[in-house]
């Protein structure tokens with residue numbers, strides 16, 4: 714799942730928003746209902762407080778077919794076989810239902826499809842982006858199309874910072890220079906923790 718927070722006239726303090734987000738996410742994961750598809754409702758809830766819009770990009774068919782050979786998270790556990798095509802599928806209806814129940818449907822736009830097809834059409838400023846996409850290839854696509862749209866001072870988070878193949882993407886100077894068109898930025902927490910962060914200079 715990939716989420717974009719679109720900028721409006723005022724810019725709100727993202728650190729505050731994300732500490733709230735963590736609390737909301739924690740609360741969501743404690744609820745008795747199934748915890749799958751928990752990021753969009755939590756973020757939608759916050760976007761509503763912040764008076765901003767949220768764009769949710771996803772296939773809504775799970776992960777794409779891929780040949781990525783994931784082995785072990787830097788946190789020590791095996792991630793072998795986790796990311797096959799079709800895994801982590803939440804249908805559009807299921808996600809919307811969860812957002813309706815735990816978030817704010819009105820602030821969301823849902824863009825269904827593979828990132829490489831849907832993201833090139835985005836041409837709006839982004840104040841913050843949150844990536845939860847598992848694959849290195851999907852991370853590349855998100856960075857390629859979204860980083861140039863992120864405003865100066867905007868923030869990009871990835872919660873896939875514990876996957877070595879994803880770390881390699883963030884660390885790849887040539888990828889940043891040749892495909893994204895920017896010098897590789899400083900990625901806070903890279904190689905050390907799951908939730909990593911870049912503030913655009």
Ligand SMILES: C[S@@+](CC[C@H](N)C(=O)[O-])C[C@H]1O[C@@H](n2cnc3c(N)ncnc32)[C@H](O)[C@@H]1O
Pocket residue numbers: 714715748749750751752753770771772773774775776777800801802803826827828829845846847848851854
């Ligand atoms: C771990 S799941 C995220 C789940 C969601 N954030 C949540 O809280 O339940 C990864 C998601 O990324 C989506 N995804 C990954 N790569 C994609 C791609 N290239 N195009 C479209 N969707 C993609 C999958 O459909 C899946 O929903």
